[in-house]
Amino acid sequence: MKLMTCPINGQRPISEFFYGGELRPMPDPATADDATWADYIFNQNNVPGLKQEWWCHTPSNTWFIAERHTLTDEIQRTYLYGSQVLEEVSP
């Protein structure tokens, strides 16, 4: 069984978690034009690599960030959003 570490509840089976997609910076909705906004909503680079992703531990509704490699499925580390300096991870 694959395990993931929730920053609050510790190690849990992956079936307790919900995947929330890649962490992406949002353009300012007030100033972004339609094309920029469509690009933000739909498009991604999506080449496999080490990604920062939103995950949620569903029983406790804890949202956090996981750094996971999308080719090998290795989870490098997990932490609450804002609790660590988010560095740029290269794909």
Added chain:
Amino acid sequence: MPLRLLKFGLSQTYPEPRMFRQPDRLKSHYDVVIIGGGGHGLAAAYYLAKDHGMTNVAVIEKGYLGGGNTGRNTTIIRSNYLTPEGVKFYDQSVTLWQDLAEDFNLNLFYSTRGHFTLAHTDSALRTMRWRAEVNKHFGVASELVGPQEIQDACPEMDLHCGGHLPVLGALYHAPGSIARHDAVAWGYGRGADQRGVEIHQQTEVTGITVKSGRVTGVQTNRGNISTNKVLCAVAGSTPRLLDMVGLRSPLYVHPLQAMVSEPMKAWLDAIIVSGSLHVYVSQTARGELVMGASLDPYELHSTRSTFDFVEGLCTHMLDLFPFLSHVKIVRQWAGMADMTPDFAPIMGKTPIDGFYLDSGWGTWGFKATPVCGKTMAATVASDRPHELIREFSLDRFERYDLVGEKGAASVGH
């Protein structure tokens, strides 16, 4: 056929030529380079040669022919979609399928079974009634049936589903079929090869050259090619190729798993799908049950398979067919599904001249193989999107003009 069989029996060596040649080197120039030797890529090559007379074409495949999602799907063919764009497109595909074995002179084991999509809730019934009406409007055989008709077609099914989620009705689609998927790739491959197309297996694309917005060449591990037209038909590897030409897309890649049981005497004629239970199942000519479920729940560019999947799918299979409790599962596997936000494909031209895309085939690509080949070949040959695929263009997302097809996905992904 019996005489041919006798020839096979008596001959010391294999009496027929190979299905396709293995050219030992790449030419320096092709009119069209097709990346991806799956059903879609080979079908495009076949129709480029057959319908448009373009034979200076190379199909480049990293692995072996039909080894990707063409050989990993559960082979269901149907056209009971939800949007008018989808219904017209898939119906054209079903029509092409029916003559394919004749065209190829190859047995595709195309078998029309009838396709039941079970409804376990009122809301599911409502969507099915909607689908049935859209389908009928476009002349596709599709109707809502009640529990009795389902029971008549499949007496082995427990309509109570073990007490929870009893079956209330189903969308019945008589032309629903299955086919032997490898043979589809081989048939298209042989047909293209006989017309002069070169098929290069074990050849990996390492880069694509784009100069002032135009494709000019392809680099591979076996040498460089100059070309002005590249068709990308690589399913789960599409984001990696798009990255080579600097394009972004809404594609996201999740694994889709499937499995087969040991062979049994024939008992299941129909194809049974249940969205609520995340099950689809059919029985092959060999007697195995081929089963699939929903997508894996998170992004992964890998074809690994998991025990969780087998466990979950078996539980739901037993809800529908409790008598299978002693039947063994013999194989499981996964494919990389390139999903789109609206569950419709991304096909046609791109902002880069000469770079054509046949992607976003997520969990619904096998049934569309013939029509994709046909329409992409026309698009590449004339440099204008074929009218059946105009709605599926990449720029629909920029225009917020989506083709909402999620309601017709066979299971709730």
